Amino acid sequence: MLKKLAAFLTFNSVSLKVRLLLYFLFLVILPTSIISITIYNESYRTITENISTAVQKNLNMVETLFMNKFEEMDSLADSIYMNPEMTELLSAERPVDQIAVVNELTNLDKIIDGYSMPGADNRSYIPKLYMLDRPEYQLYNFSRNISTISEIEKKDWYAALPFKSRYTVVPADGSSSGAAPTIMLAKRLFGLNNLTIPYVGLLTIEADIGNFNDVLDQLKPSVNSRIFIVDQAAHVVASPDTALLNRSLAGEPYIQRLLPFHAGGSGSFETSIRDEAMLVSYRSIESPDWTIVSVSPVSDLNGKLVYIRQVMYIVIAVCMALALLMALLLSNNITKPIRKFIKSMSYAREGNFDIAIQYKRKDEFTFLFSQYNKMIRQIKELINQLYITEVKKKEADLKALQAQINPHFLYNTLDSINWIALRHKVPEISQMVTSLSDFFRYSLSKGRNIIPVEDELQQVRSYLSIQQVRFKDRLDYSIEVEPEVYGHYTVKLILQPLVENALIHGIEKRRGKGVIELSARRENDWIVIDIGDNGVGANVGELNDMLRSEASGDSFGLNNVNERIKQVFGPDSGLRYRSNEGPGVTVTVRFPCVTSLEGMEYEAEDDHSR
Numbered sequence: 001m002l003k004k005l006a007a008f009l010t011f012n013s014v015s016l017k018v019r020l021l022l023y024f025l026f027l028v029i030l031p032t033s034i035i036s037i038t039i040y041n042e043s044y045r046t047i048t049e050n051i052s053t054a055v056q057k058n059l060n061m062v063e064t065l066f067m068n069k070f071e072e073m074d075s076l077a078d079s080i081y082m083n084p085e086m087t088e089l090l091s092a093e094r095p096v097d098q099i100a101v102v103n104e105l106t107n108l109d110k111i112i113d114g115y116s117m118p119g120a121d122n123r124s125y126i127p128k129l130y131m132l133d134r135p136e137y138q139l140y141n142f143s144r145n146i147s148t149i150s151e152i153e154k155k156d157w158y159a160a161l162p163f164k165s166r167y168t169v170v171p172a173d174g175s176s177s178g179a180a181p182t183i184m185l186a187k188r189l190f191g192l193n194n195l196t197i198p199y200v201g202l203l204t205i206e207a208d209i210g211n212f213n214d215v216l217d218q219l220k221p222s223v224n225s226r227i228f229i230v231d232q233a234a235h236v237v238a239s240p241d242t243a244l245l246n247r248s249l250a251g252e253p254y255i256q257r258l259l260p261f262h263a264g265g266s267g268s269f270e271t272s273i274r275d276e277a278m279l280v281s282y283r284s285i286e287s288p289d290w291t292i293v294s295v296s297p298v299s300d301l302n303g304k305l306v307y308i309r310q311v312m313y314i315v316i317a318v319c320m321a322l323a324l325l326m327a328l329l330l331s332n333n334i335t336k337p338i339r340k341f342i343k344s345m346s347y348a349r350e351g352n353f354d355i356a357i358q359y360k361r362k363d364e365f366t367f368l369f370s371q372y373n374k375m376i377r378q379i380k381e382l383i384n385q386l387y388i389t390e391v392k393k394k395e396a397d398l399k400a401l402q403a404q405i406n407p408h409f410l411y412n413t414l415d416s417i418n419w420i421a422l423r424h425k426v427p428e429i430s431q432m433v434t435s436l437s438d439f440f441r442y443s444l445s446k447g448r449n450i451i452p453v454e455d456e457l458q459q460v461r462s463y464l465s466i467q468q469v470r471f472k473d474r475l476d477y478s479i480e481v482e483p484e485v486y487g488h489y490t491v492k493l494i495l496q497p498l499v500e501n502a503l504i505h506g507i508e509k510r511r512g513k514g515v516i517e518l519s520a521r522r523e524n525d526w527i528v529i530d531i532g533d534n535g536v537g538a539n540v541g542e543l544n545d546m547l548r549s550e551a552s553g554d555s556f557g558l559n560n561v562n563e564r565i566k567q568v569f570g571p572d573s574g575l576r577y578r579s580n581e582g583p584g585v586t587v588t589v590r591f592p593c594v595t596s597l598e599g600m601e602y603e604a605e606d607d608h609s610r
Helices: 002-010 016-081 084-091 098-113 135-139 209-218 253-261 306-349 364-402 405-423 427-447 453-474 496-507 540-548 553-569 601-609
Strands: 126-131 146-148 168-170 182-189 201-208 226-230 236-238 266-273 276-285 290-297 450-452 475-481 489-491 514-523 526-533 574-579 585-592
Touching: 016 084, 016 126, 016 182, 016 201, 016 209, 016 266, 016 276, 016 290, 016 306, 084 098, 098 126, 098 135, 098 146, 135 146, 182 209, 201 209, 209 226, 209 236, 253 266, 253 276, 253 290, 306 364, 450 453, 453 475, 453 489, 453 496, 453 514, 489 553, 496 514, 496 526, 496 553, 496 585, 540 553, 540 574, 553 574, 553 585
Parallel strands: 126 146, 475 514
Antiparallel strands: 126 201, 168 182, 182 201, 226 236, 226 290, 266 276, 276 290, 450 489, 514 526, 526 585, 574 585
């Protein structure tokens, strides 16, 4: 028995995971279990209180925002009701002939149509007036804002309206005049200037239910929470989940539990819904008689609490202190292969990749060392491949150096053509050749990618000079540069592609004379360059979308310019298109003021190597 126990304690054939579990089983699990139970019992109370308080704050905010919207709708209704012209029409006697009916209907429609109050998300409130004792209105359908009371007098909600009330809120039930569900505010109207006409009609203000659903969606306690509003009969009157609208939840157990408290107050309780623990919170709205209900998974709410973290830190510290005692016993057994691993790594750091780790045990280190040996062999192969790549790169650099001769040959050839043109007295050819020579000289820029702004502007002048010879009287251009712009650096070849794009897609496609205007100025610490044309124009929204995407094809040149500016100067730099007040579009180039190449040498050297 003792021999078997000694053999077991050697653990040479047992995995490292099993050895660690056997040592730490009693010293870690037992105290951890005791401490975890203590923390759970103490934190449960804290979690419940904090969550309930936070949810009730959200529900209170929902109530406040809803009441603000109702007040806003009522304010619109009062503005219409107290309009002097409206008061006069409501207090007038009933029209006696067809012309008077049409005049009254026209005047009422004009007043109602003049009131428009935008609500949340630019959704507007829709006013509508229902006049009492006006069956003639059915003969004239030119107004959507005015109708006769007979159109709604058989509706349940109309029959339930109190005779004396500041206003009444009617939930969405499909009875609204619009196609989308709405929440409606109804207000009875009276003849204020004629006491013989006590009740003349009903004014309604309809609001898209999305105004209210957005508030609920923004203030729900968690991503998986459901928040909605029910009336006294447990019908859903507002919910971000439109499938719940007008549904009756009276059969739900948690609704039945909170209905006795519907008349007033607020509260929270935990319950199980479809085998999941839920926190149900509610808050009543006095007017209208509605209740806000929030249903949230408890698992989403009992998260990060400072008190829990403090208790857990204590548990971990105690467990670590106990585990340290056992770690001292395991250190010699575990660190021996680790020391062997470190020694092999030191050889590899010195460049010796021919040393493989030999390990005879059968545990997790066996797989680790086999993968390490494989990795060492792959590193050796990669070093050899890198050496070959460097040799090929040096050969490519040599070929690139040899290719530098070609620009000098091109300049000499263009210079010869210029002298021949001058000799034969052809100034047009001389001007065009000179501009072309300047264009190529600034385009090459001795292999540099970062050049002075004045060089970039000079290249554009050369390019436009060549194009003006081509287009003749069809093209005119102007370049205006503020003195503060000079002395700064920019990325090479960012303006000429934009000018070329304006010529191809704007000037060439229009009839008559085309004009390109380039202006450069300094705004605080930024250089701003505008390039505008009077061409056929373009969809600037699509152009700006292409600049934000990785588009290809016709937009590749624009994206290339935009990306090169951002790579050098940061994400706040780049291009932006806008429409002109007249024909054509304007593109704005924006980059920071840089007066020194310090910090940008890498970019310049990188371009030179290419």
